[in-house]
Amino acid sequence: ATLEAVNEAQVVSKTSGVLLELMVEEGDQVRAGQLLARLDPDRKGLALAQAQSQLQKLQSEYARSEELFARQLVSADQHERLRAELDIQRSALDIARLELSYTRITAPIDGVIAVREVKQGNLIQPNQSLFRIVDDSTLEAVLNVPERELATMRVGLPVSMQVDAVPGQRFEGQVARVSPVVDAGSGTFRVTTQFSSQDRLRPGMFGRVGVVHDQRVDVLSVPRASLIEGDGMTSVFAVRDGTAVRTPVELGYINGTFAEIRGGIEEGAGRAGEPLRHGHAPPPRFTRSRKAAPRR
Secondary structure (H helix, E strand, O other), X not given: OEEEEEEEEEEEOOOOEEEEEEOOOOOOEEOOOOEEEEEOOHHHHHHHXXXXXXXXXXXXXXXXXXXXXXOOOOOHHHHHHHHHHHHHHHHHHHHHHHHHHOOEEEOOOOEEEEEEOOOOOOEEOOOOEEEEEEEEEEEEEXXXXXXXXXXXXXXXXXXXXXXXXXXXXXXXXXXEEEOOOOEOOOOXXXXXXXXXXXXXXXXXXXXXXXXXXXXXXXXXXXEHHHOEEEOOEEEEEEEEXXXXXXXXXXXXXXXXXXXXXXXXXXXXXXXXXXXXXXXXXXXXXXXXXXXXXXXX
């Protein structure tokens, strides 16, 4: 699966103007509300000043109208019309303030600047994309699991992942969500796993995820390399009366190193050092593992 960020935001401009200043660059960590860029505020500032002046004028006219209305020197209709104009102008002033605030581009979420899409001096239009911010503290990988495993998957199961970009290291996580719906076309369902980035994982990395949904303790196990496939069965070589004999076995859980033996052979049947015939090399000794054998 490919790692994806849980939270991500595309920062767009809400107004137009020339980009005067860039405060951040790609790779910078930012906090929600932090100033990222600043547009030319002159035009929006003048519009705000004009709206304030118009509001002050209407407030003075309304104050005089109230005095005249109390003395019944103006009509009620004229007085109410002036009050409505005053309310409209207050709203116009709020809009002018809001437009001026839009010249300050701020971060909507905590994260890292993944992409900067503009340059200083560009003419910015409304709804133009400026930055992409990615919160890389928690990452997700979505698995498409065969429907036969639906009963084994549940939220909270431990998972581990290895990524090609960080060889030799295993990252631990858990199952965050399990889709209750099976896709009819592929016969799979979605299992979302979640990992902490640990400052090493990055969105877009490709990883291989193992889900441990059951464990067996104190089981008879053999090295996986000693298994022999063929004739529609799985076998191992076991020492019987000093001779290496190919013996069919019943397998249980298998991981990358060991295979569980549920039948066909007993503990110690492959003890090294016993005399063998036919020139066979001594097979590995089959022992009972005291560690949990996870099923993946």
